[in-house]
Amino acid sequence: MEKGGYPFTEIEAQWQKYWETHKTFSATDGTRPKGQLTGGKPKFYVLDMFPYPSGQGLHVGHPEGYTASDIIARYKRMKGFNVLHPFGWDAFGLPAEQYAIQTGTHPAVTTQKNIDNMRRQVKSLGFSYDWDRQVDTTDLGYYKWTQWIFLKLYNSWFDEDRQKARPIEELPIPAELSDAQREQYINDQRLAYEAFAPVNWCPELGTVLANEEVVGGVSERGGFPVIRKPMRQWMLRITRYAERLMKGLDLVDWPESIRKLQTDWIGRSVGASVDFQVDGHEAVIRVFTTRPDTLFGATYMVLAPEHPLVDAITTDVYRPDVNQYRQQAARKSDLDRTDLAKDKTGQFTGAYAINPVNDGLIPIWISDYVLISYGTGAIMAVPAHDERDWEFAKKFELPIIPVVQPTPEAALQTDLAAKLRTEGVKDVVAAVLSAVKRCEICFVGDGVAINSGSFNDLPTAEFKIRITDWLSSRNLGKQAVCYKLRDWLFSRQRYWGEPFPIIHTDDGRTVALSEQDLPLGLPEVADYKPTGTGEPPLAKATDWVNVTLPDGRTGKRETNTMPQWAGSCWYYLRYLDPHNEREPFAADKERYWMPVDLYIGGAEHAVLHLLYSRFWHHLLYDLGYVSTPEPFKKLINQGMILGEDNQKMSKSRGNVINPDKVIEEYGADSMRLYEMFMGPLEATKPWSMQGVEGVHRFLNRLWRTVIDENTGKISENVQESEQDEETQRLLHQTIQKVGEDIESFGFNTAISQMMIFVNHLSKLKIRPKDAIESLVLILSPFAPHICEELWRRLGHPNTLAYETWPAHDPSRTRAQRVELAVQVLGKIKDRIVVPADSDTATIEAAALASEKVRAALAGKPVKKTIVVQGRLVNLVI
């Protein structure tokens, strides 16, 4: 229940109803908002990351970002922008499906119920969303277009020369191919393709997981073990966009840390590919290395256990051991791999490769420290200059040849150097150099070549260039670029996701639906359980699965569904034109609203969601459907909110704060204000109920300052009167600071400033009405309900949402006389009051008039006087 004070429950309900019935926040495409003249308002698109409608309802973390974006949206409207501020639901996902498995309730029913509840909660906070634009990714009218984009991916290829996607019809196809080869050739170029590849299989969940959904070897959801199992999957060729996704980051205004996360995730490295002939075989092993300069130090090779050449090159003697090792590796979960990282394992194949630079024979091993999914799945091992190879070589007693002599600077940065320094060794560099030469330590830095034939004495950087040229000229290798980024595993063995618009015909072909056949709706199924063999629940909907094509061929529908990321990849575009049944969004609306000017959401989506949606956006850009190369201009991450015990909020800890309760007791305005007052938006910070009471007291004080509590009318103290100098100065300072702080997302300090001003006003006997009106306007983005109510009671019949943001007069923010601190040699000795525009000489004279200052000077002459306007004067003696 309400805890005394102003009647927020009533006020908030009333204004929420007003906004809804008046469609106050409806955004009009390309023109001014309703009720105003059409004209050239600048647009502003402020977007929240839409939530998954969970059964738990809203968490106090959600309103943090939503309040921040709402403040911006409301502020921008008052600054004369045409604001688009929409909301929606990322509603496909596992929880509703698991609930369905347990109870038999259709996930759509659960989802709708959860959406209704969360929408009620979101609305109770008074956000200025344009609810007519709400989207729901599970809505047939929405996922029709998700499927449409999938078809665009399927029907496109990436032209490396032009660095852009093009329709598959434009793919140049070699002339001499047979029909089957031709089809294969095309399928190999499609941006959506099927692959039979080892994936993360979670037996417990009965589904495949993306790498990102596996955390520390167990499923992110549920914490079940995950093993590697080869299965047929849909993949998206995001890797073709690696370069574009990297370069696009230069166009956006994102936190440096997020850009770096994405850059690292894409993981571009430049090096060389080098071919090693297998001794006595036709086979050639191609490796990728960033250190071609260490080729002379390659003393063995390692293939990933899954490498296709392993079978061919393994000798009969080693075959049983090799096969056993491969089986072991295949079964290993990621957790096992991680755990065993400290202890390398491997198996010799019996085969040898020829080192192209010196024709030396080097043994070929297999080991799971080499990943099939990166580079070529094979490495040349240079134990002297690579930590992993060093460990492996030590364990299996393989030879180590040093080929890089550290530069002095690099030598000093080694661990050994640090150790030697503490031991007081004099010539640290010489000691490190000799340790490298004697193979006592592994050195990974730069230096000068040794033991490298005619390349000796070359510095690392130059060696890399020279050896790459040398290899190219002999057709043994060439410069190469590798990315950590992998193709995106795009299918899930689940029910509650978008069905693929794909049919597998009984004659073994894959046929995509045409766009006219969309949407392909989810069928009803008897139960939602995965079959446990990897076959998805949709396989049980036989009526749906079995189809006959117009040409009489029979086939089965794809029974995998798309991952949750799919719907969230493009929702920001659907908001532009959410009811369009003929296209995902109209081109003119896209051109008007895009790009998103401000995107606010959690840092947990720093990599995946943002990378995936950028990828789709790039595709749509290439195909001409969107006009901006990047979707999200500015990005802000809100921080995490901890429980009152400074721990992550969780049911088990019992420290979860329920937003409904907070709103019930203190009101939505107090909730919003507190979320912003806690601290900087991006920071992790703990909740405090007493803090909520603090801001609530502030709103009560504001109310009492303006309203006579007995009559509910404007207080007699509020009058149309001249502002005294201090009130005027404080008001203008407050207007200025609040505006600047909103622009820089410093909401906490904006609120403090308004608290200072309210504290001042509340002490005045006569409170100038115009000052109060300005205050109400600048507070309204933060606490809209109470401000709307005060605005009305101050005599304004309409909403304040489109009132002009008050202007501050810089000449009124300055005081006429200022107090300065007087320092002698940087230590404060006294304070003086002088006219604000005093010159240095006047200030110095005033300072010298002080007893305390003279005492501190002790008769010494002042050598230098430093004046910081309005702050201090420092006398240097």
Place this chain on the structure above:
RNA sequence: GGCCGAGUGGCGGAAUGGCAGACGCUGGGGAUUUAAAAUCCCCUGCCCGAAAGGGCGUGAGGGUUCGAUUCCCUCCUCGGCUACCA
């Protein structure tokens, strides 16, 4: 192990080269009240002191500067992300 971020009163935080601790919370004292809640006023970094006053103080140590919470170097602690990517 790597990367990113952060260390300021009893607590959340403010100040990013110029008076450290704004604003809020907590705590203490007072006013009001039959009493309480609410409200209002005063105090509230630490140490010495009866006070006046003085000293210390932004994780630790060094440096740059007239002046450093802020910039530079070394180290410590905590949080987040990531993890054999050749």
